[in-house]
Amino acid sequence: MKTIAGRAVGFGIAWLIMAGPAPGSWLIGLPTVALATWVSLRLAPPLPYRVSFPGVLSFLGFFLRESLRGGWDVAMRTLSRRMNIQPGEVSFTSSLPDGLPIVLFANCLSLLPGTLSQRIDGRKLSLHLLDSREPQDAQLRELEDRIARMLGIGREAAHV
Numbered sequence: 001m002k003t004i005a006g007r008a009v010g011f012g013i014a015w016l017i018m019a020g021p022a023p024g025s026w027l028i029g030l031p032t033v034a035l036a037t038w039v040s041l042r043l044a045p046p047l048p049y050r051v052s053f054p055g056v057l058s059f060l061g062f063f064l065r066e067s068l069r070g071g072w073d074v075a076m077r078t079l080s081r082r083m084n085i086q087p088g089e090v091s092f093t094s095s096l097p098d099g100l101p102i103v104l105f106a107n108c109l110s111l112l113p114g115t116l117s118q119r120i121d122g123r124k125l126s127l128h129l130l131d132s133r134e135p136q137d138a139q140l141r142e143l144e145d146r147i148a149r150m151l152g153i154g155r156e157a158a159h160v
């Protein structure tokens with residue numbers, strides 16, 4: 001109910017800004033706000049997660065840091081004369097719940113140095129690594145933890 005009310009209030013404020021405070025505008029505005037609220041709920045249903053603002057900030061800092069570090073690492077490996085890489089594939093089973101958390105995790109894997117998700121099968125991911133000699137578990141678990149904190153998923157739910 002809070003989601004419906006929040007969206008309706010948001011659309012109502014948007015209508016007020018666009019149409020002004022004239023009472024007559026609400027003859028069209030109320031049905032428009034109701035329709036916009038209904039459509040938004042159909043196209044973007046409420047998330048079953050409580051997004052944590054500190055978790056989002058922490059994730060954004062982590063994302064920025066790892067993106068820069070990953071880009072630098074890949075550039076140095078591929079541009080060096082020795083090309084210090086050993087491409088390979090590994091499987092990784094995530095402890096995040098199905099749905100948004102696992103899809104977000106798979107999509108964010110590319111920010112880790114030399115890591116790319118290839119396929120998702122439930123909670124099992126197929127990963128391509130630029131250097132399969134390096135252990136990836138610690139980085140992958142840290143990314144899982146950051147996503148779990150951002151989405152307000154408890155540690156007991158994230159590490160099933």
